[in-house]
Amino acid sequence: MTKSEMLRMYEQMLRIREFENQVFELYKQGLMPGLAHLYIGEEAVAVGACAALNENDYIVSTHRGHGHLIARGAETKPMMAEILGKKTGYCKGKGGSMHIVAYDKGILGANGIVGAGIPIATGAGYKSKLKGTKQVTLSFFGDAACNQGTFHESLNMAAVWKLPVVYIIENNLYGISVNINRVTAVEDLSVRAKGYGMPGVTIDGNNVLQVYETVRKAVTRARKDEGPTLIECKTYRWKGHHVGDPATEYRSRDEENEWKAKCPIKTFESYLLKNSIAEEDELEEIKNSIINEIQKAVQFAKESPYPEPEEAFEDLFA
Amino acid sequence: MKEITYADAICEALDEEMAKDENVILLGEDVGIIGGNFKTSVGLRDKYGEWRVKDTPISENSFVGIGIGCAFTGLRPVVELMFADFLAISMDQVANQAAKLRYMSGGQVKVPLTIRMPIGGGRSSAAQHSQSLQAWVAHIPGLKVVLPSTAAEAKGLLKTAIADDNPVIFMEHKMEYNKKYLVPKEEYTIPFGQANIVHEGEDLTIAATSNLVIKSKEAAQELDKEGIKVEVIDLRTLVPLDKETIINSVKKTGRLLIVDEGYLNFGISGEIALSIMNDVFYYLDAPIMRLGTASVPLPFSPALEFSVIPDTKKIYGKVKEIVG
Ligand SMILES: Cc1ncc(C[n+]2csc(CCOP(=O)(O)OP(=O)(O)O)c2C)c(N)n1
Ligand SMILES: [Mg+2]
Numbered sequence: 001m002t003k004s005e006m007l008r009m010y011e012q013m014l015r016i017r018e019f020e021n022q023v024f025e026l027y028k029q030g031l032m033p034g035l036a037h038l039y040i041g042e043e044a045v046a047v048g049a050c051a052a053l054n055e056n057d058y059i060v061s062t063h064r065g066h067g068h069l070i071a072r073g074a075e076t077k078p079m080m081a082e083i084l085g086k087k088t089g090y091c092k093g094k095g096g097s098m099h100i101v102a103y104d105k106g107i108l109g110a111n112g113i114v115g116a117g118i119p120i121a122t123g124a125g126y127k128s129k130l131k132g133t134k135q136v137t138l139s140f141f142g143d144a145a146c147n148q149g150t151f152h153e154s155l156n157m158a159a160v161w162k163l164p165v166v167y168i169i170e171n172n173l174y175g176i177s178v179n180i181n182r183v184t185a186v187e188d189l190s191v192r193a194k195g196y197g198m199p200g201v202t203i204d205g206n207n208v209l210q211v212y213e214t215v216r217k218a219v220t221r222a223r224k225d226e227g228p229t230l231i232e233c234k235t236y237r238w239k240g241h242h243v244g245d246p247a248t249e250y251r252s253r254d255e256e257n258e259w260k261a262k263c264p265i266k267t268f269e270s271y272l273l274k275n276s277i278a279e280e281d282e283l284e285e286i287k288n289s290i291i292n293e294i295q296k297a298v299q300f301a302k303e304s305p306y307p308e309p310e311e312a313f314e315d316l317f318a
Numbered sequence: 319m320k321e322i323t324y325a326d327a328i329c330e331a332l333d334e335e336m337a338k339d340e341n342v343i344l345l346g347e348d349v350g351i352i353g354g355n356f357k358t359s360v361g362l363r364d365k366y367g368e369w370r371v372k373d374t375p376i377s378e379n380s381f382v383g384i385g386i387g388c389a390f391t392g393l394r395p396v397v398e399l400m401f402a403d404f405l406a407i408s409m410d411q412v413a414n415q416a417a418k419l420r421y422m423s424g425g426q427v428k429v430p431l432t433i434r435m436p437i438g439g440g441r442s443s444a445a446q447h448s449q450s451l452q453a454w455v456a457h458i459p460g461l462k463v464v465l466p467s468t469a470a471e472a473k474g475l476l477k478t479a480i481a482d483d484n485p486v487i488f489m490e491h492k493m494e495y496n497k498k499y500l501v502p503k504e505e506y507t508i509p510f511g512q513a514n515i516v517h518e519g520e521d522l523t524i525a526a527t528s529n530l531v532i533k534s535k536e537a538a539q540e541l542d543k544e545g546i547k548v549e550v551i552d553l554r555t556l557v558p559l560d561k562e563t564i565i566n567s568v569k570k571t572g573r574l575l576i577v578d579e580g581y582l583n584f585g586i587s588g589e590i591a592l593s594i595m596n597d598v599f600y601y602l603d604a605p606i607m608r609l610g611t612a613s614v615p616l617p618f619s620p621a622l623e624f625s626v627i628p629d630t631k632k633i634y635g636k637v638k639e640i641v642g
Contacts, residue, residue: 058391091424101423108390113414120415126506130343130369130393137387143501153380160375304371315425316460318483 003213003277009051009208010272011286013043013265016067018162019076020239023066023083023097026298035084035098035204039067041238042204045170046071046263049138052219057060058106058137060121063098064170064237065110067093068140074102080301087311088304108137114175115141115148118167122154125163125228136164136222139214144175146189155196155230164222166215168234170205176241177250191279193230205233206264209271237265320503324494325503327469327509328358328434331476334397334505336366340392342480344372345381346398346434346593355400356436356495378404382411382433386419387432389485396480399435402489405454416485417460425550426520432479437465437528438579439627443492445615448623450579452527453586455487456556462510463556464485467531469499474508475554491529491579511558519547522573522637525554525564530609530628537633546641548631556586564590565597572603573640577628582610585633603642609633 020038027036038044042064050059050071061068065097069079074090082089083097101109108124111117121139126136145151146169158165158223169189173180186192192202203214217228236259240247247256272278322330336342341377344359351390353360363371374381378399385397399405405412416429440449456463457612462484466472472490479486516531517538526534531552538548549567568574576587587608612626 089424090428091422094424095422099422101419101426103423103426108387108418108427109413113410114413116383116410118382119411120387120390122380123384124391124493125387126384127388127391127393131390149377150380150383153375154383156375157377157380157384190348311397315421315423317462318420318425318428318430 003289006272006277009047009212010268010283011290012071013075013208013268014048014287014290016043016046016070016292017265018278019066019070019080019297022298023078024239024295025237026084029314032083034096034115035244036066037064037082037242038237038239039064041259041264042172042235042305043067043169043207044169044211044268045233045235046140048208049168049215051134051212052216053138057107057135058121058124060108060117060124060137062110062117062141062145063110063114064142065100066100067171069100069102069107069110072107074100074107076297077300081248082296082302085306086301086304087307088235088300090147092311093307106135107171115145115150117141118145118150118154122158122163125158125165126161127151128164129161129190130275134164134223136166136219139165139167140170142175142188142299143173143180146177146192147183148273155193155198155228156227159197162227164225165228166218166222168215169230170235171232172235172237172249174237174241179250190230190232198228198230200230200232200277202232202234206233206262206267208264208268223274229274319500321498322469322501323496323498324469324490325357325470325496327473327499328476328490329362330554331473331480332359332362333365335371335477335480341394342396343372343388343483344396344398345372345374345385347374347376347400349373349398354398356492358495362590368601375448378407378556379411380394383415385431385433386411386416386429389429390427394430394480396432396434399433402435402437402447402451403446405435405451407487408424412455412461413458417458420484421460427623429485430483431485432488433485434488434490437489438491438493439550439616439623440493442618442620442623444618448616450489450528450611452489452556453579453580456586461487464488465528465556466490466554467528467552468494468499469497471508471552472556474506477507478510481507489528494529508554509554511560513554513560513563514552515549515563516552517550518628519549519571521547521571522550522575522641523549523564523567523571524575524577524637525551525553525631526577527556527566530579530580531631533628534577534633536630537546537637540634541637546637548637559590560629561594565594568594568598569601572601574598574606575636576606576608577633578610579627580610581613582608585610607636607640609636
């Protein structure tokens with residue numbers, strides 16, 4: 001991996017972190033309708049994984065989707081506008097935080113139904129297989145989604161048909177308030193892969209280079225028509241389940257601090273500096289440009305008009 | 319014209335569309351090697367290969383989802399559910415995904431997906447394999463809903479469904495599959511949203527769906543002999559609904575009977591009646607009436623089953639009741 005590729009990953013993680021911080025601010029200021037599920041703490045998963053893709057590949061995201069979208073190259077202005085329900089948003093204000101689609105970037109959509117994106121990603125894989133396009137689809141979902149029927153059904157079909165899909169579990173230990181250990185008897189969710197007949201691996205989801213390397217191998221395998229892979233990334237969401245959840249009742253501050261000490265961005269920053277891949281001021285420059293960019297996105301979103309009421313009746317049928 | 323069965327007509331529509339457009343594929347349980355549980359895809363796997371005619375595992379929710387993913391990325395899939403009752407299994411992908419993804423994306427994506435399924439009682443299939451669940455899907459904005467009556471209707475409407483850029487729920491009546499009908503020899507399609515008057519009359523209008531169109535026509539022919547002239551309308555599609563044809567007919571006849579095999583309670587007939595009420599109220603000579611399936615799970619024994627679903631005799635009786 002070249003220096004510029006590594007700096008790009010660093011920049012993308014920062015972009016997600018800053019974007020999410022500003023979403024939280026907008027929520028606290030009462031400017032955001034509804035809720036949003038923040039990706040803070042999990043940045044290495046989306047960034048490492050998406051760095052392994054080609055331009056014409058696909059991703060399918062979840063309710064906690066801002067990170068995946070940014071990592072895949074979605075623009076922060078129309079994302080932020082969508083989150084504020086504005087006409088200039090990616091979905092013209094019809095989707096909101098949980099349902100952003102950026103079709104021109106191969107982002108087939110975030111999804112409000114836990115586990116529902118998994119078969120859709122599998123269908124994109126079916127198309128690539130049938131047409132021989134060599135496109136690979138990344139399917140992101142949480143630990144809790146692994147207990148949906150769609151997970152089982154889709155992985156089974158992808159394996160038996162050898163579809164070019166890479167399934168990425170973001171195991172952040174919780175589905176809302178429920179620790180995965182309370183609802184699932186296996187320690188590593190990747191062991192389930194064996195039951196479907198595909199390789200499965202569990203990795204450190206806070207290590208962006210490890211995520212990148214692992215997903216790259218799986219993507220290469222998929223592109224060579226050797227079939228799907230299941231990758232479990234162990235990580236942690238720093239904030240509550242959504243912006244309105246203080247996360248006080250179901251987990252300890254100690255646990256939170258333990259994970260914050262393993263910050264994916266800090267870890268990567270130290271790596272870049274220690275190995276003299278980048279200088280301090282270089283990184284500082286990136287940080288400043290990101291803060292600047294997200295500020296502009298917030299401003300754009302705030303200043304954009306709301307859709308007209310009549311627009312509620314547009315876009316139902318093609 | 320040529321004489322073929324309703325099942326053959328569906329097969330021909332699939333065949334013609336698959337030949338025309340290599341993005342058309344068929345997914346479902348047993349659609350491949352044996353050509354479908356009701357023989358609606360015989361020979362297609364041999365002709366188009368196993369990737370375009372795929373036998374799926376028993377995973378209704380996810381293979382509908384796979385159809386959506388295919389549709390998103392440029393294919394034009396037809397997904398078959400073995401029975402409409404299995405909509406209950408796949409309802410998340412049908413109602414929360416297929417129906418909504420275009421709208422929620424602000425029009426960025428389209429979902430050219432046809433989901434076919436057999437509806438209807440009459441085969442002693444009992445409560446889990448006999449339902450007519452058109453009200454479930456017609457209730458959800460974003461889905462088109464099609465109920466072909468005869469083989470000719472099935473062929474022309476299915477070709478339109480496959481070419482449509484939106485999710486279409488295509489409901490075939492399982493009592494029709496083996497019946498023979500005259501079908502045009504040359505290629506043709508039937509547009510959505512255009513009801514078809516299959517029998518003309520001045521005394522009463524019947525608006526019917528699926529194979530109850532045929533039964534309504536039988537009743538109308540019987541009533542003709544008694545001098546009661548019934549106009550029978552084949553609604554063809556519930557979404558979009560051709561209200562115009564119903565309204566114009568009722569303005570002429572002053573009486574309306576709506577006939578549909580779905581459960582009567584909270585079903586489509588109540589909705590159709592009220593949605594045209596403003597337009598026809600001052601033209602009515604009698605209250606709008608309806609026939610549907612009684613609100614019990616479809617019973618197994620023929621002695622019970624036929625007592626709860628509409629048929630020619632019940633239609634005949636209802637018309638006599640209204641006309642007085
Ligand atoms: C089918 C369904 N059930 C329940 C919910 C409510 N819900 C939203 S997110 C969530 C937890 C999901 O946890 P996980 O998949 O681990 O993702 P995470 O939020 O941790 O990223 C639940 C239960 C939903 N949106 N969809
Ligand atoms: Mg989780």
